[in-house]
Structure formats: structure tokens, C-alpha cells
Amino acid sequence: MVDQLEHVVQCSYRYTVHFTTDALAPTHRLLRDVVAATNQSRSRLLFVVDRGVAQHHPGLARQIEAYVTAHADALELACPPLLLPGGEEVKNSQEHVATLREVIADADVSQQSYVVAVGGGAVLDVAGFAAATAQRGLRLVRMPTTTLAQADAGVAVTAGINACGRKDFVGAFCPPVAVINDASLLTTLEARDWRGGLAEAIKIALGRDAAFFDFIESNAHRLVARDLGVMTQTIRRSVELHLGAAEARGPEALFGHWAAFKLEALTDFRLRHGEAVAIGVALDTTYSYLAGLLDENSWRRVLATLKTVGFTLYTAALRTNLGEPEHPRSLLRGLAEFHQRRGGPLAIMLLRGIGDVVETPAVGVGLVQRSIAVLETAASEPQVA
């Protein structure tokens, strides 16, 4: 005999992605208003700041303190801003998460307090994971500081850290209360981080919006010339397309990513995520072309646009242990790992045309190997304008 009780849990999370500039100027009310909207008493804030950002903006810690002082009726600091090293490295150990938890425990931070994470994707991930898993979940405001983080990690509903040799193996659901995309933080980025977000923008354009791809293609030189207005427009549309997905991690969002994740691991994260995505997108676009799914002209346009905005489309890591698909340090092993996470049969996202990604249920290992060879040649060809 089985007797039973049914239970339904409904959750709804609403958050706003704000596009602004100089958000930490004392007169800017956005952060204050976002936080004050949910609390009747003064809100305690724990700032977690990317050390790289703090180095490029030497007055940042003082600016944060001045901001909170200027809005002392609504805000207070739980403790001085906490610095974390930036870059993927910070996600490779539990240590930083553990440090954040200690601070949260010591600094009287409650479920009604806010973690305000200011940094690149890696720092946002570490701060977000710590916030989501401490005290049954703290409130989170993200202020992403790279083009990639503003377009991707900053607006995501999950945050992960690396473990067991896999990227983002450990993570939690952590929708933010708000995201503040501040264009003024982008001006000091080194070139690698300036272009990083364009890989995800091109990826999502290929999956969902041919006109957006045209926009990036025709503005590629302006993006290289660090036109902040064009970059802001590009990020905004990329966010819109990423958030508009019926399924956050649907096929279009994952185009090129099986290889990207593995290339990051194979290069010990010397390739940054955007750089790896650029190669992954180039690889799967080439595979789509060689498989007879994509026309040659579209294939050339995708590769040319990626190259024009500054990405390198080939890395020796593509060939590491290429003849041994089962080898833990082989690109092809990344396919199996990608599918282990998702479950279900082996599949790959392919390009049928610009703006049209499809999921196909089988992968030809030989064709992946040929795609690498073709990509190597194409990557080294001089750019035809």
C-alpha cells in the first residue's frame, strides 16, 4: 500500500539589468535605490571586489566607502571591501569561497544583507556561489566589469566554481537582485578583456539573430577601435538575446561550448573563456560547413568577423592527444564530459545558417579532426577584408 502527499513549490525571481555609467559616483542613486527597495531599515552591504579592477581603478575602495557614506540613511558597510584575485584561477580552489563564508559569519551579514560583487566573471562566480550557499542565501547585486561578464556571467541565474578538474563542476542557483552594467568600468580593460564578450555576442547572434550578426560584422573595426557606444549596444543586445531564451542553457547558448570548456582546461585557463568560445565557435562553424550543413560564404563570414575583432582561431591545444578520444587531456574527451553533464545521447550544436543553430544527435570524430585541420589553415590565412 502506498499513501502519498503531493507538494508543489513555486519560485519566482525578478531582476533588472541596468545599463548605466559611473554607478559609484556619490550622486548616482541606482545602487542605493535597488537596495533600499527591499529593506525598511538600513541595508548592510558586503562588497567583493576583483583585485584587477581595484588596480586599474586605484580609488575604487575609497569610492565605495564614499558612496555608502553619501547614502548613509539607507546603506551601511558590513566591513571594508574584500578583494579577490581575478581570473579563472580564483575558481580553482574552495579557499576563496571559504574565506567569504568566514567574513559573512563574522560581519553580521543576514539574509536581508547584500553581497555586491564587482569584477570579472570569475569573481562574480565565486562571490555568487558563496552568497547563494551561506545563511540559506544572501541577496546579490552584480556589477560586472568586463564585456564578457556584462554580457554573460553577470546576468546568469547560476554561479559555479571549478572542481574535480572540470569547469563549473560545483555551483548553485543564484539569481541576482539586480545587475548594474557600468560602461565606465570597461574603459580600462586590457585588449583581451575588451574583446572577450564579443565571442559570446557572436555566438548568440549566430544562434538567434542574423541581423545582430550583421551589426557586429559591419561594426567590427569600430569595436577594435574601442568605440564604447558600439560596445555598449553590442552588450545590450547580447544580454537581451541571452535572457530571452526560452531555456537559459538551450542549444543556441551552448553553440561552440563543448570545445571551449575543454580548451580552457587543456590550457590550464591560459585561454580565457571568451577566447576559448571564439575558437569553439570557429571549430563548430567549420564542422557545420564540412558536414554540408552550412554554405561556404557564411562559414567565411563567421571566421572573418571573429578574426577582425581580434580573436586567434587556432591553438595547439586542439591537437593534444587528438588520436585518443578517451584520453582525459584530449579535446574529444570534452565532448563526452559535455554530455555527461547534460545527460542524454551524444549531440552537437551545428550551424545551418547565420541565426540558425540546430542540435544534431551524432558527432563524427573523424569530421572533428578534419575540422581542426581546416581551421588551422583558415586561421593562419591573411585576413581578406
Next chain:
Amino acid sequence: MVDQLEHVVQCSYRYTVHFTTDALAPTHRLLRDVVAATNQSRSRLLFVVDRGVAQHHPGLARQIEAYVTAHADALELACPPLLLPGGEEVKNSQEHVATLREVIADADVSQQSYVVAVGGGAVLDVAGFAAATAQRGLRLVRMPTTTLAQADAGVAVTAGINACGRKDFVGAFCPPVAVINDASLLTTLEARDWRGGLAEAIKIALGRDAAFFDFIESNAHRLVARDLGVMTQTIRRSVELHLGAAEARGPEALFGHWAAFKLEALTDFRLRHGEAVAIGVALDTTYSYLAGLLDENSWRRVLATLKTVGFTLYTAALRTNLGEPEHPRSLLRGLAEFHQRRGGPLAIMLLRGIGDVVETPAVGVGLVQRSIAVLETAASEPQVA
């Protein structure tokens, strides 16, 4: 200028709490059907089993293997059942969570695989937290093996481990796919774990259902005599009341818990959760009586029922550093910690009558101290039947 994009994320989780017996007998189809309902291909199962349960049921690992073999068309084991030590101790380090993650990474466990956790509340918590945070979340089936876990941790939507010296400081949202409450697992419980769930049942009865309190009161002797039918009825109603809460961690569910959490920590978890809840409920009931909120007869009935089912209502830990409310190892410090987690002003849940818990915004430290003195006397009085 601020431009913005709104984003809404809706999640809905539905799960069934099944009440059955001998769920792991090869002919019992429940677990198989629960798992097969969501997967088209064979489902991979990772069993995590409480070592204490395995000791009381020496054939359990073999039984699990036989069960999966009997349903080999729908089920397969990812690896042999993994044993974890039972009891709160297992929640005090990250080590067991890390071990589980390694197994998940090595045993080809995907988002479509299942972690089946068989054990007391602590093992369910560790397995649930590991499952929720690995691979962006695995599916979870809970088979709670104590009266407390069947009535409480087993049906919860969160799972936590202890960190920074605080109970459940680190946790994640992890609604199960299903909960299987198997009465046959309760027959071998030692007396402490047999009665443990009654503390939560009495607590929720006091908060929400006076008739349920009457039921427990009038069946107290049958419960002590290990009447499985009465226990199953009690657990079922307790689950129903816990799940029926508009707010899972609302005031009624938290009655007596500020002290309970702290007493567990102060005794280094020698007091088990149910035992600590019994004392916490007795303490706050006494406080309610001394504060003039609760009549003397109701106060006596609550204490008598808790004593009749076997709980000890006083522990020396209540008086540890009692004169120093700020001392980290003082009961009164537990009030601050409880409110640090929830945020907002200091408050305490009190009893206005049986079935009627109210949240009051202030706490009288002197009255807590008097309540402890009164409780000490009451706890040592011989039971008046």
C-alpha cells in the same frame, strides 16, 4: 541615464512524499516508477547510504543491488552504494561532500541521473547538498530512515551542512524528485531516534493543529511502546502540516528552534536535533507561560507530553555562560545568531495557546533566565499521569 532590461525566472517543483513499507523489496515498483517516469533510457542511480542504517540492516547493500537488478530494464547502478557515517558529525566537514563530488565526477553521473539518499537527516543533508551543487544539480530521491528525517529533513526543500561553527550555515535549495517514507526502516531504530521525530511533530502541532496535539497527547504511551501504526500516522500528519505551511520556515515551524540550534552546538551535537528541539519547545513554552501569554494548564500539558514520550527537558548546557549573553558559547548568543540569519529585528516565537504560535518582536533576557530556572524544576518533577 539608466536603460534597463527586466528578467523574470519562474521555477516550479512538484514532488510526492510516499508512505509505504519494504520499498526495497524486489517486487515493490515505487522507486522504479518514480525514476522511470522522468527518463526514457535507463536511469543511473548513485545510492548514498547511512552507515548506521547499513549496520542495522546488514543485507541492505545487497538488497539495493538486487532491487536494481530486478528492474534492470529501467535502472542501473552508477557504482556500488556509497556509505557515509550517520549523525550530525558528518555535516561538520566539507570532506564528505568532496568525496561525493569525486564519485559523481568519476561514475558518469549526469543531470539526468539520480542520487538516492538512504539515511538519517544528516546523511540526507550531505547527499542533498552534494547533489544540488554538482553538475548544476542532480536529481534527488530521499529515503529517510529516522522518524525525524521522515517528518522533517526528508521533505525539506533545502539541505545544509555546518560551517563557521554554525549549524546549516552552508546550504542549497534542493527540492527532491520524490521522498519515500518506508515504515519498515523505523523498526530497528534505537529509542533516541525512534522518539526524535516526535519533537518536531509536537512543535508543529503546537503551532498549527490543536487536535493533532490532542492525538499525540492521548497516544503518548502507545508511541513509547513503539506502536508503528500510531508512529506512521503521527509522521504523516507532521509532514502534512510542515508542507502545508504558506511559508516553509514560518514562525510555527521555527518555534523553539533558536535555543535548539544553539544547544546542539553547545553540546557539540551530543544532543540530537529532536532532543534539542524538545528542550527548545519546553523552554519557549515556559517563557510563554511566565510572560503571561499561555495558561498554566496548557503549559503543563506540553511539558507532560514531551516527558511522557521520553524527552529530557533540561540540560546543563542551558546555563553555560548564562550571565554573558554575548559569549559565543552562551545560550543567549543563539538568539542573536538566529536573528542574524533571518535578519530584521530581534523576535521570538511564543505560544498563546495550543495550536497558536505568535511572533513577538522583543525578547526579555531576564525572562529567558527565569524560564530556564522554572524549566529545571519542572523537568525534574515526577511525571503526574
